[in-house]
Structure formats: structure tokens, C-alpha cells
Amino acid sequence: MEGLMDHPENQIRYVGGTTANLDYHHGQLRPAIGVRSRQVFRANRSHPELSDGSGWTYNHAPMLAYWKGCFYLEYLSCPVHEHVPPGQTLLTTSKDGWHWSTPVVLFPPYQLEHEHHYPDGEILPEGTYSVMHQRMGFYAASNGRLLALAFYGFCPLPSVNPNNGKGIGRVVREIGEDGSFGPIYFVRLNGHSGWYEKNVKYPFYTESGEEGFREACDELLADRIATLQWWEEDRSRDGFYAVEGGTAFNSYRLPDGRIAGLWKHSLHAVxxxxxxxxxxxxxxxxxxxxxxxxxxxxASDSKYALLYNPSPIGNHRWPLAVVTGDDGFAFDDMLVVNGEVPPRRYFGFHKNYGNSYVRGIEAGDPPSGSMWVTYSANKEDIWVSEIPVPIGFRVSGPVNDTFDKLSPEDRVPDWNVYSPQWASVSVAAFPSGRDRSLELNDADPCDYAKAERVFEECAAGELRIRILAKQANDGQLYIELCDAKSAAPIRIRFHSDGALQVLQAGTWKELLRYEPDRWYELIVRFDTERQWFEVEVDGEPAPKAYPFSMPAYTLERLVLRTGPMRREPHVETPLVTADLPEADEPAKAVSYYINQVNIHTI
Structure with a gap:
């Protein structure tokens, strides 16, 4: 089989010619159309009651399951730093992928009750706390049981990794259909590091009185694909693992029945x-x-997708991109899934910038029509993204969007949404239940709400958009028309001083004074051959045509955003920075409503 893998057609590879430009968080990549990204959890040190009750600010490595009509998401957490104890694992759930429950502790901190002596002579003092490190979170057994898993490791120093084979072992507990948790058991111990049933605080799973639970654990232990995710924390030489090497394993089945395996750092095998x-x-x-x-x-359309950060630098993990292919080996069309990197609010050891550690649904039956993935942002907040299938980046024909038939939790077809908890994007029953609008609401002092609509790529076109600002003395809404690389030659904004403005030669020029709670119909006609655009508000044209702020041969995307374009962090930003002030207090909320969008070529 090794000789077979030497052939190029059996190599997992990216064959596209597009690379990500890391000077931009979106990499200058086209977006995968219709992706909805939602912040599940926002860390808050000063107000734990607004987050998970603990106030811990290192939150990372989320895992995702979809079981019996419900999403289950677990993530690990430490007070401030990665690899600095204590550590715990939390769980949040959702019926629709949009509204998520307050996280609860799934696996609590583990403290040594006795001094531990490793076979190599190293000693862990009594009272030492563990940290958590797991590459697998869930397993759905064939007997209908859902298992949650985690791993207790140790980091005597922040530079010591908890997946070095010296941790205690892997724990498991059952999650009931009613949301209840079963007792915690160990399902595999690191015996080669001196951990046995007699010196750990949780019993081995074979002691459970639940036969169905024991059967589910037995099935898991016999699953050589699922358990290969455990190797790096275990590192035993007892023959349990077929591959001893690589980190963060996951896999998918190829069209011919073989299984492809992926690891960090571009490793693969079959x-x-x-x-x-x-x-x-x-x-x-x-x-x-x-x-x-x-x-x-x-995916559910039988095509294959890889999601990763196309960056050679681990400190700067952006954008979160997807590539797709037909056979599971050759992948093309690099697109951005989430190209936003908000400011990191809290410093911590090893807290890399960007959206990383992406994982899809690893247990249960994924809902058809979309891919769902989870990841952390700056190793402090947890996100999910719903990616419509088939994955694409082009639109043909005119855009005539209204929002009357949608509910707040619905994905807005063909719109890309970036929705933090304190800066949400959703459909609202405004101005009425029958006449609904897309609402951008922002109370986040460090982030913004963003909605994008891809339209047919064209050299000349017209945008008609109906907008209402609930206020005229606070907040701002940017309206941009962009090309394939997110260059925005047309920039208009509702500014916080009550002026509707257009960007010209680096200066914002006033078009008119706008009023709160009033609908405005804005028309923008553009011509890339002449490199200019015209603006009309409520039937009144601006006194002149405006030149582009930057060159573009074609345009293809409308962007709405409640804050200015971000340029930090960037590739020269160091990892050691101060905490952001006043990041834990919501700002005064501002709201904007989009009632109708029409875009067509000219």
C-alpha cells in the first residue's frame, strides 16, 4: 500500500492556484456563499454570569456532535493561559445551531489526592491540578448511547504539553436524551506512566452497572478509526494504535470504500x-x-471538503478556508469560511490569533443540506459556522431579496453572516410581522456585526437598498461594494454624527443628514470602465458622480458592517500584548434594518 501512495493521484493535495494573502484576515479569498457564523460563547472575566459562570478566558479545542435532533458542543478551558492549570471541559447545546445554552461543566478540574511517581523518576506533588487536552469529544454508539469524552493531562510548566503521554487517561460519561449526565469513568488509562485503577479518583467503565453504557464503551474501544484520535495523549506501545505519530487525527471515507486520514502539519495516509x-x-x-x-x-452532496488555516505561521491563524473536490484526493477552489479576526481581549500563553482548531460533526447524523463546523477565535471565544452544500462562490441573475418569510433563527439564503453574541445579525419582525427586515444590532465594544451578499460579477450594475437606522447620534453602518478580493472601491456609511457619507480621496464627504427611525432608499450605479459611481437617495441624485477609491475591473459583493474595516492583528503583531480595557461591558446598542435589496447588471 505504501507504493500505491507514491502515485500523485493517491496524494491528498490542493491543486488550485489561489493562495491566501495573510495581510488580510479574509486572505483576499472569495467567500463560500451563504455561510452563517455564530458566536456560541463569549468569554468574560469581569462578569462570569454573562459567559459560563467561571470567567475563564482560555477557551479552545471545541468538538461537535448532532444527536437526536440536538447539537452538542464541548470545549476545554483554563483560567488565563493554555497549559496552566486547573483545566475543565464544558458543554453547550442547541436545537437550531443559532441559540445555544449557557455552558455547564462536563468534566470538572482534577486534583491529585496523592503524590504521583512516574516510572522515569519524575514526581507530581499532591494537590497538583490537571489540564484537559482531547482530540475527540463525542461518540454515538450503535445502541443509541451518546458518549462524551475528555483527557486529563499535566503541565508542570507552560512549556510542557499535556499530550506527552504522561497524563492520567481518558474519561467518559454518557449524555442522556433528556440532557442528563451519567457518572464519570475512565475508559483508558496511561498505565505506562503509572496510572492504574487503584490510584485515580474515577472508576473504570467496566464497573458501571449500566450494561448499555458498557457496551457503548466496548464498541468505542474496538473502533480503530475513532480511537486513533487518542494516540498523541496516550503514546503507549501496547499495540492499541495502528499509527504511532501525528496529531489531531480525523478521517473520511473515499468513494472506493477506503478511509483517508488527516493530521496536523499536512500529513495524510490511507x-x-x-x-x-x-x-x-x-x-x-x-x-x-x-x-x-x-x-x-x-458532505451530503457527496463532494469532499477540507477546512484549515492556509497559513505557514501558527501564531497567525487566518483565514478559516475551505477547499473542495470530487474524489477526496484533489482539492480546488479555496474560499473563505470566516475571514474575521476580532481583537484578542485577554492575553494568555500560547493564545494564537485567528479562528482555528476547526472540527465538524464527529458523532451522530449531520443534518443534510449544510456542513457544520466549530472552532475557537483567539483561543478565547467559541464559534460555529453553517456552510450550505453544495459549496460555491458564484451567483447568476439579479438579486431581489426580501426577508418576510424568514424567522430569526433561519439562515438567510445566499447571505454570509458574521454574528457575535453582542453584535448579532438576524431577521427581525420589523417594521411588522409580515414585513420583515435583516437586523444588524451592535453592542460589542470590540467587534461588529457583518452581512454580505454576493451578486453576479459585473463591470456595471445597480444596487437598490432600503435602510433604516434606529439612531442618528451613535454607531455606524458601512455599505461597501467589493470585487473578488474584497477591494472596496465604493464606500458609504451612516456615521455616528448623523451624516450619510461617501468616501472620496481619503475623506468622508457628506451626502445628507439622516434621521433616526426613517427609511431611506439608496441607489448606487457603478461603471468599472469609467471607474466611477453615482448615488441617489430617495429619488434625489447626488450632485456629481464619484471616482472609485481604488481600482476594480468587476464588482460582485455587497458588504454591510457596523464598524470600520479591521487591519489588526496582522502578521507583525506579537503574541504578547496587554488585555483590552472595558472589553467586558456591553456598549450602548445600535440597530440598523435592511428591508429590501435589489442588485442587477447594467
């Missing part, structure tokens, strides 16, 4: 016998990535 043996791990130079994870999946 098994023909359900994980008993594997081809030699091979590094793919065309898959440019660093320490962030890669997720591979066969």
Missing part, C-alpha cells in the same frame, strides 16, 4: 482495512498549514 493497517504518513506540500487543525468531510 487505510484499506478499516484502520488495522495504514499507508506511510505523507506530507503534502501543497496543503499549506501550521499548528491549526485540518478537518476533512464528505
Amino acid at each position: 487505510t484499506e482495512d478499516e484502520g488495522r493497517t495504514w499507508s506511510k504518513q505523507t506530507r503534502s506540500p501543497s496543503l499549506i498549514m501550521a499548528g491549526g487543525k485540518v478537518w476533512g468531510e464528505r
Whole structure:
């Protein structure tokens, strides 16, 4: 099988010619159309009651399951720093992927009750707290049981990794259909590091009185694909693992029945016998990535997708991109899933910038029509993105969008939404239940709400948009028309001083004074051959045509955003920075409503 993998057609590879420009958070990539990104959890040190009750600000490595009509998301957490104890794992759930429950502790901090002596002579003092480190979060057994998993490791120093084989072992508990948790058990212990049933605080799963739970654990232990995710924290040499090497494993089934495996740092391999043996791990130079994870999946349209950060630098993990292919080996069309990197609010060791450690639905039956993924932002907030299937980047024909038939939790077709908890984007029953609008609401002092609509790429076109600002003395709404690389030659904004403005030669020029709670119909006609655009408000044209702020041959995207374009962090931003002041207090909320959008070529 190793010889077979030497052939190019059996190498997992990116064959596209597009790369990400890391001077921009979006990488100058086209967006995958219709992606809805939602902040599940926003860390808050000063007001724990507004987050998860703990106020801890290192939150990372989320895992996702969809089981019996409900999403389950677990993530690990430490007070301030990665690899600095104590650590715990939390769980949040959702019926629709939009509204998420307040996180609760799933696996609590673990403190040693006795001094521990490793076989190599190293000693862990009594009272030492563990940290958590797991590459697998859930397992849905064939008998209908849902298992949640985690791993207790140790970091005597922040530079010591908890996945070095010296941790205690892997814990498991059942999640009931009613949301209840079963007792915590160990399902595998690191015996080679001196951890046995007699010196750990939780019993081994075989002691459970629940036969169905024991059967589910037995099935998991016999699953050589699922348990291969455990190797790096275990590192035993007892023959349990078919591959001893690589980190953050995941897999997908190929059209011919074989299974492809992916690891961090562009490694991949293939098994023909359900994980008993594997081809030699091979590094793919065309898959440019660093320490962030890669997720591979066969979507509901039978096409394959890889999601990762196409960056060679682990400190700067942006954008979160997707590439797609037909056969599970060759991937093309690099698109951005989430190209936003908000300011990191809290400093912490190893807290890299960007959206990383992406994971899809690893247990249960994913809902058809979309891919769902989860990831952390700056290792402090947790996000999910819904990616419509099939994944695409082009639109043909005119845009005539209204929002009357949609509910707040619905994905808005063909719109890309970036929705933090304190700066949400959703459909609202405004001005009435029958006449609904897209609402951008912003109370986040560090982030913004953003909505994008891709339209047919054209050299000349017209935008008609109906907008209402609930206030005229606070907030701002940017309206931009962009090209394929997100260059925005047309920039208009509702400013906080009550002026509707257009950007010209680096200066914002006033078009008119706008009033709160009043609808405005804005028309923009553009011509890239002449490199200019015209503006009309409520039937009144501006006194002249305006030149573009930057060159563009075609335009293809409308962007609405409640804050100025971000340029930090950037590739020269160091990891050691101060905490942001006043990041834990919501700002005064501002709201904007979009009632109708029409875009067509001229």
C-alpha cells in the first residue's frame, strides 16, 4: 500500500492556484456563499454570569456532535493561559445551531489526592491540578448511547504539553436524551506512566452497572478509526494504535470504500482495512498549514471538503478556508469560511490569533443540506459556522431579496453572516410581522456585526437598498461594494454624527443628514470602465458622480458592517500584548434594518 501512495493521484493535495494573502484576515479569498457564523460563547472575566459562570478566558479545542435532533458542543478551558492549570471541559447545546445554552461543566478540574511517581523518576506533588487536552469529544454508539469524552493531562510548566503521554487517561460519561449526565469513568488509562485503577479518583467503565453504557464503551474501544484520535495523549506501545505519530487525527471515507486520514502539519495516509493497517504518513506540500487543525468531510452532496488555516505561521491563524473536490484526493477552489479576526481581549500563553482548531460533526447524523463546523477565535471565544452544500462562490441573475418569510433563527439564503453574541445579525419582525427586515444590532465594544451578499460579477450594475437606522447620534453602518478580493472601491456609511457619507480621496464627504427611525432608499450605479459611481437617495441624485477609491475591473459583493474595516492583528503583531480595557461591558446598542435589496447588471 505504501507504493500505491507514491502515485500523485493517491496524494491528498490542493491543486488550485489561489493562495491566501495573510495581510488580510479574509486572505483576499472569495467567500463560500451563504455561510452563517455564530458566536456560541463569549468569554468574560469581569462578569462570569454573562459567559459560563467561571470567567475563564482560555477557551479552545471545541468538538461537535448532532444527536437526536440536538447539537452538542464541548470545549476545554483554563483560567488565563493554555497549559496552566486547573483545566475543565464544558458543554453547550442547541436545537437550531443559532441559540445555544449557557455552558455547564462536563468534566470538572482534577486534583491529585496523592503524590504521583512516574516510572522515569519524575514526581507530581499532591494537590497538583490537571489540564484537559482531547482530540475527540463525542461518540454515538450503535445502541443509541451518546458518549462524551475528555483527557486529563499535566503541565508542570507552560512549556510542557499535556499530550506527552504522561497524563492520567481518558474519561467518559454518557449524555442522556433528556440532557442528563451519567457518572464519570475512565475508559483508558496511561498505565505506562503509572496510572492504574487503584490510584485515580474515577472508576473504570467496566464497573458501571449500566450494561448499555458498557457496551457503548466496548464498541468505542474496538473502533480503530475513532480511537486513533487518542494516540498523541496516550503514546503507549501496547499495540492499541495502528499509527504511532501525528496529531489531531480525523478521517473520511473515499468513494472506493477506503478511509483517508488527516493530521496536523499536512500529513495524510490511507487505510484499506478499516484502520488495522495504514499507508506511510505523507506530507503534502501543497496543503499549506501550521499548528491549526485540518478537518476533512464528505458532505451530503457527496463532494469532499477540507477546512484549515492556509497559513505557514501558527501564531497567525487566518483565514478559516475551505477547499473542495470530487474524489477526496484533489482539492480546488479555496474560499473563505470566516475571514474575521476580532481583537484578542485577554492575553494568555500560547493564545494564537485567528479562528482555528476547526472540527465538524464527529458523532451522530449531520443534518443534510449544510456542513457544520466549530472552532475557537483567539483561543478565547467559541464559534460555529453553517456552510450550505453544495459549496460555491458564484451567483447568476439579479438579486431581489426580501426577508418576510424568514424567522430569526433561519439562515438567510445566499447571505454570509458574521454574528457575535453582542453584535448579532438576524431577521427581525420589523417594521411588522409580515414585513420583515435583516437586523444588524451592535453592542460589542470590540467587534461588529457583518452581512454580505454576493451578486453576479459585473463591470456595471445597480444596487437598490432600503435602510433604516434606529439612531442618528451613535454607531455606524458601512455599505461597501467589493470585487473578488474584497477591494472596496465604493464606500458609504451612516456615521455616528448623523451624516450619510461617501468616501472620496481619503475623506468622508457628506451626502445628507439622516434621521433616526426613517427609511431611506439608496441607489448606487457603478461603471468599472469609467471607474466611477453615482448615488441617489430617495429619488434625489447626488450632485456629481464619484471616482472609485481604488481600482476594480468587476464588482460582485455587497458588504454591510457596523464598524470600520479591521487591519489588526496582522502578521507583525506579537503574541504578547496587554488585555483590552472595558472589553467586558456591553456598549450602548445600535440597530440598523435592511428591508429590501435589489442588485442587477447594467
